[in-house]
Amino acid sequence: MPSLGYHKAMKKRTKVLIISGSALGVIAGIGFLSVYFTLLYRYKGRQVDNTWSKDDPFYLASVKTLQKKKGEDFVILNFADIQLCDLEDTFTKESVHRIMDKLVSEHKPDLITLTGDQTWSNENLLSLRSILRWLESYKVPYAPVFGNHDHGNEFSSAVAGLNYCCDLYEDSPHCLFSRGPTNIDRLGNYPINIVEEGKVVKTLYFLDLGYFDSISDKQRDWFCYTADGIENELGYAPEGMMFTHKDFPSFRNAYKHYLDGSAQNSGDVYANGGYSYVEEDGFVELAKQHGVTDFLCGHQHWNNFTIQDNGARFTFCLKTGPYGGIYQDDSLTLSGGTVITIGEETKITHHLAGA
Numbered sequence: 001m002p003s004l005g006y007h008k009a010m011k012k013r014t015k016v017l018i019i020s021g022s023a024l025g026v027i028a029g030i031g032f033l034s035v036y037f038t039l040l041y042r043y044k045g046r047q048v049d050n051t052w053s054k055d056d057p058f059y060l061a062s063v064k065t066l067q068k069k070k071g072e073d074f075v076i077l078n079f080a081d082i083q084l085c086d087l088e089d090t091f092t093k094e095s096v097h098r099i100m101d102k103l104v105s106e107h108k109p110d111l112i113t114l115t116g117d118q119t120w121s122n123e124n125l126l127s128l129r130s131i132l133r134w135l136e137s138y139k140v141p142y143a144p145v146f147g148n149h150d151h152g153n154e155f156s157s158a159v160a161g162l163n164y165c166c167d168l169y170e171d172s173p174h175c176l177f178s179r180g181p182t183n184i185d186r187l188g189n190y191p192i193n194i195v196e197e198g199k200v201v202k203t204l205y206f207l208d209l210g211y212f213d214s215i216s217d218k219q220r221d222w223f224c225y226t227a228d229g230i231e232n233e234l235g236y237a238p239e240g241m242m243f244t245h246k247d248f249p250s251f252r253n254a255y256k257h258y259l260d261g262s263a264q265n266s267g268d269v270y271a272n273g274g275y276s277y278v279e280e281d282g283f284v285e286l287a288k289q290h291g292v293t294d295f296l297c298g299h300q301h302w303n304n305f306t307i308q309d310n311g312a313r314f315t316f317c318l319k320t321g322p323y324g325g326i327y328q329d330d331s332l333t334l335s336g337g338t339v340i341t342i343g344e345e346t347k348i349t350h351h352l353a354g355a
């Protein structure tokens with residue numbers, strides 16, 4: 001008959017085998033998913049032909065609208081650079097989810113905007129689906145633009161390709177995203193009108209500067225066509241707000257002018273993270289001539305300000321995700337969102353919501 005010591009040894013050996021087996025199973029599972037998602041399969045999505053020409057007739061009815069109640073503020077909450085990766089952020093994504101929940105419940109937005117880099121790395125399938133599930137749960141309309149990381153590590157290298165991301169966005173009931181024209185070198189350019197008692201009080205333009213450091217000529221033409229079309233049909237030019245992922249050089253100039261005292265800030269100003277090298281080439285001036293008074297972007301996680309400069313206001317939105325974002329002093333890496341309140345005037349404020 002085996003001794004008590006023998007039983008104990010067998011029990012210990014079985015336990016070690018179970019733990020080792022489970023650990024190996026988890027490692028093999030992660031390995032399999034890594035290979036599957038990063039090497040074996042790409043989700044290409046629907047190939048849509050939405051060819052546009054500047055000679056096409058413009059239809060105001062084709063622009064999605066949101067209603068603002070008279071005498072009440074219309075609140076937009078922006079999430080910037082959520083930047084989740086399928087595998088690497090498995091254990092951090094819930095903290096991002098909590099930050100988003102907190103901001104939504106505090107500010108009760110009428111619209112949520114997302115200034116790009118919703119995901120990062122090639123592994124963007126599970127993370128984007130999670131983000132869409134969270135956004136849908138708020139039952140609030142939302143409007144994203146693409147960021148450079150939404151394209152993957154390199155241009156078009158993401159597991160969920162840009163067309164597939166367009167499909168996911170367009171198929172989500174509360175999402176106002178439209179892939180827009182498919183022949184202007186970018187996907188995801190679209191306007192939204194905010195209407196109060198039949199009057200358009202704001203036109204929001206979402207432009208995909210995502211992976212690129214320039215705005216394409218065709219994209220510029222499409223913007224002018226859209227802004228002119230809205231103005232011609234309405235008989236007036238509504239004030240515009242432009243959402244892009246990357247910053248134009250005008251953001252850097254606004255900061256310079258803030259430093260020399262010739263530009264006005266509202267709230268704190270943090271600019272520690274450098275700037276993008278987007279070729280502006282007169283586009284900001286062109287947009288201003290078409291009624292745009294606000295430019296909002298993300299991308300530089302360490303920059304966060306709202307500065308009025310040279311006839312427009314430039315806002316680096318506060319980043320929401322876990323990466324970068326030194327705020328207040330160099331020891332803090334904090335996250336939050338940006339709130340745009342459209343009332344008698346339009347105010348922009350930044351709100352921390354977690355470390």
Ligand SMILES: [Fe+2]
Nearest residue numbers: 117147148299
């Ligand atoms: Fe970015």
